[in-house]
Amino acid sequence: MTMPAPPGDQNPADQESAAQGPAAQDPWSPRPSEPAPPHWPSHPMPGPQPRNGMGVTALVLGIVGVALGLVIVLFWMSWLPALLAVVFGLVGLSHARKGLATNRSMALTGVVLGVAGLLIAVGGGVFAVLTVKKVADDARAEADAVEASAAAEAEREKAEEKARHLPFGEAYTFKNGLKVTVAKPQPFVPDDFVLGHAKGNKAVEVTVTVVNTSTERLSVETGLPNVNDANGASTELVIDGSGRQKVITGYVLPGKEAVGKYAFSLPPDAADTIEVEFSPDAEQWADAYWSGPN
Template sequence: MTVPVPPDRPQSGEVPAGADPEAPLTPGQGEAPGQGEAPAPAPADAPAPADVPAAAPTVALTKVEAPAPADAPSLTDVPASGEAPVPADAPAPAPAAVGAPTPFASPYPAPAPGAGYGQQPGYPYWPQYPVAAPQPRNGLGTAALVLGIVGVVLGLMIIFFWVSWLPALLALIFGIVGLGNARKGVANNRGVALAGVILGISGLVVSVGAGVFVGYGVYHVREESRAARLRADEADRAAAERAAKEKERQDAAKKMFEEEDRARAADNKARHMGFGQSYTFVDGLKVSMAAPEPYVPEKMVSAAPKDSTIIQVKITVTNNGSRALSLDGSGLPTVKDANGTLITTLIDGSRRMKLLGGMLAPGGEATGVTAYALPNASAAPFTVAFAYFGGGGMQIVTWSGSPS
């Protein structure tokens, strides 16, 4: 540290020539007056000091160990008062006038009130030691913002909603801690921390909402699946019941058809009888044919074939029903030989031939008589067919047998 010193003033810290280096320094020697101390008044008859030049040379305030001169008094010669000896030939200092500069007065103006030393113009500047400013602890606020964004984005992605709550919760925690740091003054990113808190809350809300939405969707899908399964089971049961009923119906129809077939077969068998047997129709008409008898014509309209056997066919019908029955179309039976050849009826004018026809009252009876000439006096079986139309359709009854 250097300060300017007037050229005609003794340098501070220098020991006068001829002084004992071991002797204590008198006030004003080797040290500057203390701050706030007024300089010692100069004698009244002392010469006025020369003006301090504007640019005074500077000297280093370094303690110099001056060698003691050979003729310097020893420590034993120092007065008991502790004052330094003054050379005999040194002039006496003159008293300084009031307000006059002294050898120890500072050539620089006093600092302004409240100003630090070295901050006024004209004073030398001693730079302060650099002190590192504390770094703001903004990491938690920034982490809260980043985690909040990640939580919201993951929450909006349905497939990752189940992990979005973790970064959102961390963002909320870090954001709250970051707000506390900003409130204490150790962080300066309060807005970032607040955004992290808001995004953390939003991420939690989105995560919970997505969880509820997905849960409801899964529940709805499960319920729909269960309902569809129940509907399918019900449809299967209904189909099985319909199939069972259809099978029953088909079995019943088949059984009915079989019964009808059996009935038809039995009825057909019943309608094919031998001579002398009878058959009763559904409406109560009973028909029977007596055994064929030989017939001798009296008044033939046409001659019978030679070597033929003339037989008489007698068919008797009885109405056992409750209403009158029509015999129209049943008067003339059909006769065929063993080969299925149709045999023509003989016309006899003796009035013995009778044909069935008209209405037959309930309980009534009628007989029809016809004659046929069997060829070659054959004794082979022949067939007589009786047709009945009263039952809503043609129904045929046949008798088979030999002529004798």
């Protein structure tokens, strides 16, 4: 007969098997179920971040484009940020429609500001072109006016120059109101006591009549004419003792006239046509010219 082992000498595993009974010692019996693993609390996986960069960029560029467009000297720079604002804004709207972005209103505002910036740039460009064109047209018109005025002045001077050339016997009225007439030169025979006339020369007498057509007395500062032949050669003033020469000096009263008589000596080879120059004031009025056969 087998004796049971004392309690103190039993193996703990044997004790556990003995406690579980015969079923625990049966190798074909089902094993007891294992305890379930500990349960951990579940958290939702984070979703993708919204792609809002395009909308933000569109808004910033739109603001920059409009701001540059409102500055007169910088409007020509506004088209580039405004165009980029439209492009980025449209991309941002596309992202918002696909659910990839959450700032649809920001992207839309960028598009609107970009379009406004483009309109401002175009308007500024048109305004600048029109302004430059107006300035150029005004400058051209002013230049044309100056040219026309110069041409008119030249024509006037030419007409005045032509008007100052007269045949003997006609009158020319200077701007101060003195009306001057030079008669056709007449032969002059000096007496024996004569200066400025060489033997063999031809002497002529020139008569100058000055009439004051104004209401004020007018002075004749240079009452001595010059006489040239057709070749431009100057003749000499003849002075003799006959007392026939008379120089116009002093004042001419309104409605009155002064007559001067002058003798000149022409060389034998002088041209047949002579010219007489006369001005009542050579420093103020240009000479008038009378010409014709001697």
